[in-house]
Amino acid sequence: MELFLDTANLDEIRQAVRIGVISGVTTNPSLAAKEGIGQLRVYQQQVQEIAQMVSGPISAEVISTDYEGMVLEAREIASWAPNVVAKIPSTMTGFEAIATLSREGIKINQTLCFSVNQAILGARAGSAFVSPFVGRLDDEGHDGMQVVADIVEIFKRYNITTKVLVASIRHPLHCVAAAKAGAHIATVPFKVLTQMAHHPLTDVGVARFAEDWKNAARV
Numbered sequence: 001m002e003l004f005l006d007t008a009n010l011d012e013i014r015q016a017v018r019i020g021v022i023s024g025v026t027t028n029p030s031l032a033a034k035e036g037i038g039q040l041r042v043y044q045q046q047v048q049e050i051a052q053m054v055s056g057p058i059s060a061e062v063i064s065t066d067y068e069g070m071v072l073e074a075r076e077i078a079s080w081a082p083n084v085v086a087k088i089p090s091t092m093t094g095f096e097a098i099a100t101l102s103r104e105g106i107k108i109n110q111t112l113c114f115s116v117n118q119a120i121l122g123a124r125a126g127s128a129f130v131s132p133f134v135g136r137l138d139d140e141g142h143d144g145m146q147v148v149a150d151i152v153e154i155f156k157r158y159n160i161t162t163k164v165l166v167a168s169i170r171h172p173l174h175c176v177a178a179a180k181a182g183a184h185i186a187t188v189p190f191k192v193l194t195q196m197a198h199h200p201l202t203d204v205g206v207a208r209f210a211e212d213w214k215n216a217a218r219v
Contacts, residue, residue: 001179004056004187006167008035008046012190017053019193024056026131026167026187028087028111029063044080051081057129059109061087070097078106085128087111090118095125102126109165114142119151123162129185134178135168145174149181156182172196 004024074086110122134144163184
């Protein structure tokens with residue numbers, strides 16, 4: 001399972017790149033706003049800078065909710081860099097836009113997916129990625145990872161090439177569950193990435209090895 005970083009923070013991306021474990025980045029309007037980005041031109045510059053740091057897919061989301069606006073924005077977003085992917089929501093209008101754009105060879109990340117049915121529709125429309133939001137599903141009393149597992153099973157059964165990208169990840173156990181469910185990708189906040197690396201027994205072991213070596217050197 002690949003790991004993407006879910007952020008628009010350049011410092012977080014630089015750190016993750018140095019670690020060497022991420023192969024893509026996902027952004028959205030909320031993450032951009034968190035970084036003080038409120039203009040399309042500034043957002044474009046941010047995404048293009050990210051695309052220079054990470055060679056894998058970089059997802060940037062459309063803001064429009066109408067078909068014409070989605071298509072125009074997605075075309076613009078896809079022109080920012082060769083590895084930039086346009087994110088389009090799982091709505092009837094969104095599926096129409098996805099179908100049009102996929103025929104043009106533009107890669108789409110179908111976002112805000114909350115059901116197997118939405119994933120099937122997006123895959124049929126031509127999405128390159130489908131992003132079920134497990135954390136938000138869990139918040140509403142649903143089993144987000146079961147939705148992921150069902151999507152993975154159905155895509156595998158029918159040889160659907162759309163990749164399942166698990167989003168809205170809240171904690172490291174979500175990453176483990178995504179991997180066990182067979183997801184192709186999990187996109188994680190930087191905080192979760194650091195939590196994945198940490199284990200108290202590792203800290204204890206490192207400290208013990210260092211102390212033992214220091215004691216041995218005194219002999």
